[in-house]
Amino acid sequence: MARHYDAIVVGLGGVGTAAAYQLSRRGQRVLGIERFEIGHQQGSSHGETRIIRLAYFEGTTYVPIVRRAYRLWQELGRAAGSPILYRTGSLEMSEPGYDFVDRSRASCLDHGLAHEMLDVDAVKQRFPAFELSAGTRAIYQPDGGYVLCEAAIDAHARLARSAGADLHTGEIVLDFRATADGGVEVRTDRGRYSAGHLVLTAGPWMRQLVPALHDHLATFKQTIAWFAPFRAELFQPPTFPVFIHFGDDGEFYGLPMHSGRGMKVGGPHFAREPIDPDVTDRTPSSSQLAALQAFMARHLPAAASPPQQPTGCIYTKTPDEHFIIDRLPGTPQVLMISACSGHGYKFAPALGEIAAELVVDGATTQAIEQFSLARFGLV
Ligand SMILES: Cc1cc2nc3c(=O)[nH]c(=O)nc-3n(C[C@H](O)[C@H](O)[C@H](O)COP(=O)(O)OP(=O)(O)OC[C@H]3O[C@@H](n4cnc5c(N)ncnc54)[C@H](O)[C@@H]3O)c2cc1C
Structure with a gap:
């Protein structure tokens, strides 16, 4: 029975x-x-860390749920005996022609979240590791950070x-x-x-x-890798927050150095490379890895070292x-x-x-x- x-x-x-x-x-x-x-x-x-942020370009209605998650992550850290949540601030950057920063700002305004709008020079002054294209706009939200997944x-x-x-x-x-x-x-x-x-x-x-969900879900491979900075002091909070960068090359995101593994970068977020989860090979594709390296060379040159431990992970997406x-x-x-x-x-x-x-x-x-x-x- x-x-x-x-x-x-x-x-x-x-x-x-x-x-x-x-x-x-x-x-x-x-x-x-x-x-x-x-x-x-x-x-x-998998992959050690995940970004957490209150500024939410995906939709302002997510904010109350992520607020609750912040409290629960803190409680979990206390119950587990070591912190799970780290606040570093979050920096989202949009090249001209992309509205992600405006959408994040809307969520901050809707929910009364502290935030600052930064131009290229202000980003360079506060977070000197970033090399940004002319006209890039940024929003900084001090509660952003990461969790140890x-x-x-x-x-x-x-x-x-x-x-x-x-x-x-x-x-x-x-x-x-x-x-x-x-x-x-x-x-x-x-x-x-x-x-x-x-x-x-x-x-x-x-x-x-x-x-019944078959036609409404799709699974895609996503690449993450760690990079050993040439100047480690530029890649630790408060000089380096979690970030998302939207531009012509795609959306890339990254986190400060947490353990001895270097800084983690992932993307391109909107790459749609199908993967069957039953195929056990998680080797990243050469095109995604090349895109990551190009992003590093262009925007974070002080950490554009050879990628370490590149690995694939799966996004499961709904159409919206x-x-x-x-x-x-x-x-x-x-x-x-x-x-x-x-x-x-x-x-x-x-x-x-x-x-x-x-x-x-x-x-x-x-x-x-x-x-x-x-x-x-x-x-
Ligand atoms: C590279 C990458 C970076 C990401 N970065 C971020 C980020 O910075 N911030 C953020 O918020 N989110 C991020 N995400 C998204 C986030 O990680 C996922 O939304 C989240 O991990 C999904 O969790 P889950 O429990 O649904 O799936 P999973 O953690 O995959 O859990 C599903 C589990 O179900 C098990 N399972 C499946 N079928 C069966 C079965 N038939 N019988 C028994 N067990 C079964 C699987 O083995 C698996 O353990 C990222 C995702 C990826 C891939």
């Missing part, structure tokens, strides 16, 4: 470990199932287990079905389990589990690049939280909290209507 839980979480990456923790700390009997080990390098949440997954998983969650690794969920009592049965390559609720946080594998947070149509006991479209990690603990509120209370105080499936005509 299938073992019964209050909630089963499928996929223990960035969002799933947070959901397992938030559910189990509310007293739910939780089973989390992960196809690889916790903290693997095949999904979307791998450490956070480990911390969420440890805390979930301490709160009583069963976390299975090396086990693949094959499918699931609604049961007559309003619950759900999950079939894996090892067995069957039943639960009152199912939370799907399968990242790049989401469309395998939910065929917004999240999916919704129940499966006709099956309200199945919740989906995914397709974070290349900008979801910073929200992970808040998304985990939303999952737990929806399961336990049946509602969340966060505005999630914008993430519903109705926008794809799926209801």
